[in-house]
Amino acid sequence: MNRKSLVLSVAIWTLVFGSNAFGQDKDVDTIRSLLEQVAALMQAKDLAPLDEIYASGRGVHIIEGAGVNHGWEDYRDHHLVPELQAFENFQYRIFAIEPQVRDNIAFTAFRYELSADTSSGHLEIEGRGTVVLEKFGSQWKIVHSHTSGRPKAN
Numbered sequence: 407m408n409r410k411s412l413v414l415s416v417a418i419w420t421l422v423f424g425s426n427a428f429g430q431d432k433d434v435d436t437i438r439s440l441l442e443q444v445a446a447l448m449q450a451k452d453l454a455p456l457d458e459i460y461a462s463g464r465g466v467h468i469i470e471g472a473g474v475n476h477g478w479e480d481y482r483d484h485h486l487v488p489e490l491q492a493f494e495n496f497q498y499r500i501f502a503i504e505p506q507v508r509d510n511i512a513f514t515a516f517r518y519e520l521s522a523d524t525s526s527g528h529l530e531i532e533g534r535g536t537v538v539l540e541k542f543g544s545q546w547k548i549v550h551s552h553t554s555g556r557p558k559a560n
Contacts, residue, residue: 430507437505437512437539437546444548445500445518451490453482461540461547469552478548493522500535510541518553530558 440459447455460466460478467474468481475481490496498520505514513536520531533555539546 433507433512433541433546434505437507437514438503440539440546441500441503441514441516441537445498448486448490449496449498451496453486453490456482458545459548461542461549466548467550467552471554492524494524496520496522512539512541512546513537514539518555519558520555521558531555532558 444456444459447453447459457478460481462478464477464480466477468478468485469475470485473485475485498518500516500518502517503514504516505512516535516537518533518535520529520533522529533553535551535553537548537552538550540549541547
């Protein structure tokens, strides 16, 4: 292989394997996995690990329908904990996750399904959501979430 062919091969290899697109593919996979983990942790009612997934501070908004919590801590303590305590046989999954990565910011649309038994009866909800994430060092954290659901059609 002559020098010109070697340089061309290295340049092509760098474009294909060392490009930002390759890094974005890894981030896309990481974000999909992160949202699946959020659903699994909520379903297990194991909220402590979520403290590392959601950014802290009142600037984080978690919107469900028309309701809003200002900060992960507010959502966790005043919305999620009481709600999860009221749920029995709780099932929750996030799927059809479509991340878009732009440097250290990402957003993703997704779908979700939720079912639970409560003192008022059985819930079957399907919905859509959007999450905005920011990359802090090497870790993606949720900085904004908006979900909206309705009773699941039979």
